[in-house]
Amino acid sequence: KQEVTQIPAALSVPEGENLVLNCSFTDSAIYNLQWFRQDPGKGLTSLLLIQSSQREQTSGRLNASLDKSSGRSTLYIAASQPGDSATYLCAVPTGNQFYFGTGTSLTVIP
């Protein structure tokens, strides 16, 4: 069974810093990996989807990388802003199911 882990569980940074969130998975036979953002009391918003054939995917200040062989993905956030404060989750599909990490709670301090 696929297991997804996210480290750290919580992160607090001053505004303007660049930061990296980590996601690891145990079964490298994945089609893609998806990063989500969740604001308190809200549903999940998709940020980036990176296909297994890709190594990187970029959207604005966000950059996701994927290393299938080592079972790792990172989400890089450049020039963090207070509006980036949220919980970030990664998910991998296996079969017809999606396996989620427990998320990283990010606080960006003005």
Added chain:
Amino acid sequence: SQTIHQWPATLVQPVGSPLSLECTVEGTSNPNLYWYRQAAGRGLQLLFYSVGIGQISSEVPQNLSASRPQDRQFILSSKKLLLSDSGFYLCAWSETGDSPLHFGNGTRLTVT
């Protein structure tokens, strides 16, 4: 474009009462549909998923059930709620098992 609707947004129910949460998707056909639960301070737990009408797979034994009476409608039910059923329930859809996953806004259920 595709949209997903989930309702109600919040619900407070007494222990032992029934439950019905509904989710509908527009703008696509035969999507994969999912029900997740997120307990306070915990990760997402997959409850049910469906790859077609009448096809339901259950991931966690519990007093909840799911049904898919129409192609783009997914219903989560319970005959008698427990306190432990409190949580944030999220419906999601994808075109296939490896397509992007899209979530509804969720239902906050409090069982009192």
